[in-house]
Amino acid sequence: MNIEYFIAKRIHFQQGKKNISRPAVRIATIGIALGLAVMIVSVAVVIGFKNEVRNKTIGFGGHVQITNFDNNNTYEMNPIKADSTFVGKLAKLEEVKHVQHFATKPGIIKTDSEFQGIVIKGVGADFDWNFFKSNLIEGNILDVSGEATKNDVIISKSLATMLGLKLGDSFFTYFIQEQVRARKFKIVGIYSTNFIEYDKLFILADLRHVQRLNDWAENQYSGLEILINDFNDIDKIGDEVYDAVSNKFTNEGNTYYVQTIKQLNPQIFGWLDLLDMNVWVILFLMLAVAGFNMISGLLILILERTNMIGILKSLGAENWSIRKIFLYHSAFLIGKGMFWGNVIGLALCAIQYFTHIVPLDPESYYVATVPINFNWLFIVLLNVGTLIASMLMMIGPSYLITKINPARIIRYE
DSSP: OOHHHHHHHHHHHTOOTTOTHHHHHHHHHHHHHHHHHHHHHHHHHHHHHHHHHHHHHHHHHOSEEEEETTOOSSSSOOOEEOOHHHHHHHHTSTTEEEEEEEEEEEEEEEOSSOEEEEEEEEEOTTOOOHHHHHTEEEEOOOOOOSSSOOOEEEEEHHHHHHHTOOTTOEEEEEEOSSSOEEEEEEEEEEEOOSOHHHHTTEEEEEHHHHHHHTTOOTTEESEEEEEESOGGGHHHHHHHHHHHHTTOBOTTSOBEEEEEHHHHOHHHHHHHHHHHHHHHHHHHHHHHHHHHHHHHHHHHHHHHTHHHHHHHHHTTOOHHHHHHHHHHHHHHHHHHHHHHHHHHHHHHHHHHHHHOOSBOOHHHHSSSBOOOOOOHHHHHHHHHHHHHHHHHHHHTGGGGGGGOOHHHHHHHO
16 A cells, blocks of 8 residues: 555645645645646647648648749749659659649739739649638639630639629739730639738639740649648658759750748748747746746645654654655645646637637738647647646655654654
């Protein structure tokens, strides 16, 4: 029988209301609960926010892009040629989920009262519509599978509102080249990702429109977008794609240029990486506050039980055995605090996840509400880490027990 566990259990579950340590113990337990709840909410929000912004960026540009090396970082790109053999080779790379063609062309939309600079992104029958389907709020996606080129486009809600357009409306777009060209498009779908920088910029249209505007052949494109299965493998896949095409030349003597979405948008992903540091700071501060609350609570428990400690020592109990009693007692308190911390933290996350009650400014944060991601592995690791760290912090204060002299304590009692 574990006598230390038995004594600790009796002390914990039979504390009277008049105990001096009761308020301190309650404060320590509340500190653990609130600290863990804040940590769970922080991790869920930051992971959710990073996933939302990352997925929206990928939705507009893929995980990896292959373009012409001679491009000058604008949407007016020099073309590359990509036949089925070339695309098939890329599609066979491990972790590559999909390869699709695209072409871009800057233009200006002009209505009766407004005008706006935009980029037409031409897509073909091989385009993966999953991202835009999930963000489509009106109408339908483009049907570009037929032989005839269609004038249908999908625009964002923010762009439609800015220009006073609605589903089914038509508008003219002007393209500045050697001579100005105009095209009339019809809105068949409206999407909203709340990624304002891109929502105000991109219009999706038939790939063949862009090819004809640029006087390109059917096998000439602005580039290829590669989608992969796991974002964590993006650097490795980017290197593999680079190795596959780095020594290849087009018929015109141009080389291919490979960039991951992280390289295309360093400011966004650099900002997201900074969020990790914020989370670590929050975790450290919350753990420190909860730990110091527990340390003060344990010291009060030890001082309140000096008579019991003296009696146990006089009966031959060793210091470590008595320290284990209070460590067990601390574990009960920490466990109770962690239980309520999980309840509070997960409840707050669930409320936000299902109701979206806390809004955000999409122009500043790229999302309309605070995003939540239930990463259960991180939540379990957070609980285990909190328990281990809290118990390690209790070992030091329990050393006070070794300084208690049983003869002196019993004499004064």
